[in-house]
Amino acid sequence: xxxxxxxxxxxxxxxxxxxxxxxxxxxxxxxxxxxxxxxxxxxxxxxxxxxxxxxxxxxxxxxxxxxxxxxxxxxxxxxxxxxxxxxxxxxxxxxxxxxxxxxxxxxxxxxxxxxxxxxxxxxxxxxxxxxxxxxxxxxxxxxxxxxxxxxxxxxxxxxxxxxxxxxxxxxxxxxxxxxxxxxxxxxxxxxxxxxxxxxxxxxxxxxxxxxxxxxxxxxxxxxxxxxxxxxxxxxxxxxxxxxxxxxxxxxxxxxxxxxxxxxxxxxxxxxxxxxxxxxxxxxxxxxxxxxxxxxxxxxxxxxxxxxxxxxxxxxxxxxxxxxxxxxxxxxxxxxxxxxxxxxxxxxxxxxxxxxxxxxxxxxxxxxxxxxxxxxxxxxxxxxxxxxxxxxxxxxxxxxxxxxxxxxxxxxxxxxxxxxxxxxxxxxxxxxxxxxxxxxxxxxxxxxxxxxxxxxxxxxxxxxxxxxxxxxxxxxxxxxxx
Numbered sequence: 121x122x123x124x125x126x127x128x129x130x131x132x133x134x135x136x137x138x139x140x141x142x143x144x145x146x147x148x149x150x151x152x153x154x155x156x157x158x159x160x161x162x163x164x165x166x167x168x169x170x171x172x173x174x175x176x177x178x179x180x181x182x183x184x185x186x187x188x189x190x191x192x193x194x195x196x197x198x199x200x201x202x203x204x205x206x207x208x209x210x211x212x213x214x215x216x217x218x219x220x221x222x223x224x225x226x227x228x229x230x231x232x233x234x235x236x237x238x239x240x241x242x243x244x245x246x247x248x249x250x251x252x253x254x255x256x257x258x259x260x261x262x263x264x265x266x267x268x269x270x271x272x273x274x275x276x277x278x279x280x281x282x283x284x285x286x287x288x289x290x291x292x293x294x295x296x297x298x299x300x301x302x303x304x305x306x307x308x309x310x311x312x313x314x315x316x317x318x319x320x321x322x323x324x325x326x327x328x329x330x331x332x333x334x335x336x337x338x339x340x341x342x343x344x345x346x347x348x349x350x351x352x353x354x355x356x357x358x359x360x361x362x363x364x365x366x367x368x369x370x371x372x373x374x375x376x377x378x379x380x381x382x383x384x385x386x387x388x389x390x391x392x393x394x395x396x397x398x399x400x401x402x403x404x405x406x407x408x409x410x411x412x413x414x415x416x417x418x419x420x421x422x423x424x425x426x427x428x429x430x431x432x433x434x435x436x437x438x439x440x441x442x443x444x445x446x447x448x449x450x451x452x453x454x455x456x457x458x459x460x461x462x463x464x465x466x467x468x469x470x471x472x473x474x475x476x477x478x479x480x481x482x483x484x485x486x487x488x489x490x491x492x493x494x495x496x497x498x499x500x501x502x503x504x505x506x507x508x509x510x511x512x513x514x515x516x517x518x519x520x521x522x523x524x525x526x527x528x529x530x531x532x533x534x535x536x537x538x539x540x541x542x543x544x545x546x547x548x549x550x551x552x553x554x555x556x557x558x559x560x561x562x563x564x565x566x567x568x569x570x571x572x573x574x575x576x577x578x579x580x581x582x583x584x585x586x587x588x589x590x591x592x593x594x595x596x597x598x599x600x601x
Contacts, residue, residue, distance in 0.1 A: 121478045123178055126425060128380040129280050133480060138349050143181045147340040149353035150186040153212035154194035157219045158400035159430060160386035164354045167383035167424040169225040173522055174477050185343045186228040188213050191235050192332055196319060205319055219403040223416040224524045232339045238321050240338040241330045244372050245307045253371040254307055256325045263298025265310015265326035269368050271303050277367045281359045293331060305364050306331035333364035341374060351377035355385055384427040413532045414439045417525055424481055446527040448494045451501055452513040467514045490519045547578060547589050
């Protein structure tokens, strides 16, 4: 099967044919680290984590680049006398990294910071000036030191979002008095008196710093080459950021991205979640209240291109769905291990799952296949059909492994490990006391212990090989003679 992706530029599904079949190349716009991550940032990063995992399954190697915008108007604005911009940027970068890792988003192959590619940005700007697509503001103007992209010089401008130039809003990234057209955007920003000297670099046009859009053009070319497979980011980045990236890179002579992929936004009451609107959920707050695997499931369950209106019920539904998966895998593991079956996860994923993922990452349809196999596995468990249980177990483990949603993966077992260990110790002690009471034929005491355990919300499952307990996804067991 061929993977199909919705190309925003083509506004259509396209067969994905990588430039180099042995190495798929992906560039995703990462965070501007002026403040900590909210749940929308996690949803965007997760969308491309799942894309990366599926492309690795289909093609093998994927070189995945996600940048960090560590120099920007917003970063400078949020800096203080006690925390300079570069210290703020690094502290926020660490917060993003921790939040991504918490929900199982794998680190990128490369994660460049914008400030490490200033020479590459200047080189592109020089090419644009030489080709007649960029110009420096007059030396005697208030915008001296600025360099702008001349949007009217490039016929392809507006091609990504299919807008006519005259219908576009002015670019408000610099003082408009140095521009030939209000829609021209800044490639280089001359030093301003109110900005710190540490945020300034020398250039042929005078000291200053890069504009936002030129940063990604330089970093993607530096780490992936002037033509690469996929450029990704949030739907809100299509204009002006990605439109400007495409224009400046192609005007400079680079082929640039072959596919444009954008994830939908997280909304609150159908309104885009954003820091400027003050309606965001901080990632730290959500992760403090919810199991990280539940957060991952809730953010992955909707199609990546759809907007996701996140509510408490979103997480509740995700938790219930994961419990169904976890419960089956745990029961199947006990049966199969007792039967000495080989639990090595090796096989071919179900065709319907693969077809859903090939169809523009149809994760909702793929999860439906997962739950169908869970139901089939539970039916097989009730019937004592070990072969059918093993088949379902293998399918579910393979599918959830690809999605990063396997609840038995050891990485998820570490969450709350100390509390789970303490609870297990207490329950095992009570189970041992119950076993002693039963051995002494003190049925009243055994029943009291079992009732106390049940009152705590713990479920016991007696079987020929011992008693197992479960609570909110934690499970253990002991043998009673």
